Amino acid sequence: MNYTFQFGPVFQAWPLLLHGTWMTIQLSGLAMLFGLMVAVLCAWGKTSGPAPVRALIQVYIELIRNTPFLVQLFFFFFALPAVGVRWSPYTAALVAMTVNLGAYATEIVRAGIEAIPRGQIEAGLALNLTRVEIFRFVVLKPALRAIYPALTSQFILLMLASSVVSVISADDLTSVAATLQSETFRSFEIYIVITLIYLALTLCFSYVFRRIHDRYLSYPDGRS
């Protein structure tokens, strides 16, 4: 092996790396937020909606979970514009990520909702809470708490999968690699640095998720 590593040109481009990192954080953060909203709605529909709604949500989940994210991304970025939907690579990427996460997270949230003891809901009814109030206060928070570890590891998988959006030239950390490569021709060094940034992002996200858990979800559950 007679290859001299030259990380200099890569680190000189730190503003670009920083920008890419921020774009990946932003894209993933927004997709987590919207994806969770989709998931809570769909999980509600799946546990207490009418049969056609339940069937529709099931089709959505199976379609997304059994096709690759890359193909879903192509579908949103190439196929939908062909039938009149116009959007930027960024929007297409965000929508694809949200739709993808929504499907996985629906199944996770549903499992949490189904784990709520029937008596809790009956107690809510006895207290004359409305259906929405019961869902919001009696079901949702304990459900999210129960499935928090599964949900956050799905979030991190999404953040890692988001590197694929560079393929449709959406602006993210991986797309910085392509730019840098054409400027510096140090592709191996670039990919090493960017891979390490992703690793750092994974660690940061899990740290933040742990802090959120400790702050908001670590109350005693009264069952133990």
Place this chain on the structure above:
Amino acid sequence: MRTFGSSDFWYILQAVQWTVLLSIIAFIGGGVVGLAVALARTGSSRAARVLATGFIKIFQGTPLLLQLFLVFFGAPVIGFEVDPWTAAAVALTLNAGSFLGEIWRGCIEAVPRGQWEAAAALGLKYRDRLRDVILPQALKIAVPPTVGYLVQVIKGTSLAAIIGFTELTRAGQIVNNATFEPMVVFSIVAALYFLLCWPLSLLAGRMERRLAIAQARG
């Protein structure tokens, strides 16, 4: 530009074999790596445990796409010329190995401690304890999540398209570039992936429920 015809459909359809082949290689390779990782994680050697944990942290903490790029662009640097096919097989194998290793570690640890102790008390060596006592029991609970993970492997092979290996997704891109009918092309590609993955998902789900019932009975 030409319209989408039956020859285009056949072109996409025959690319399925490459997706299947790549999945099988990644699954078998990942299985070998995964077993090693799982044994290292549950074994008594501290060095092996630390090494396996590091391997898992790195491969589960970075994107599969970047792992592909590192193998594809990095192998020539250390003196191996690789084609996209080899690079994809290697990267997918390592990635699958880290996930399967973690799944199987859980299964091995789910075998009650007393089984290890009983086997040791009978004077069995580590290898015999594993082969005759622990692994057969771990295997039973490992099958459903492993079948489920196979779906992830198949979907993961789509990323090989990005480094230019012509499997199902890349075949779709090529046909789309020639015909510019993305709606038709990517619907077909998605449908083919669905046909590969859905039966496996259903099977994994059914196995999981069966196992849950069997375990509830004790």
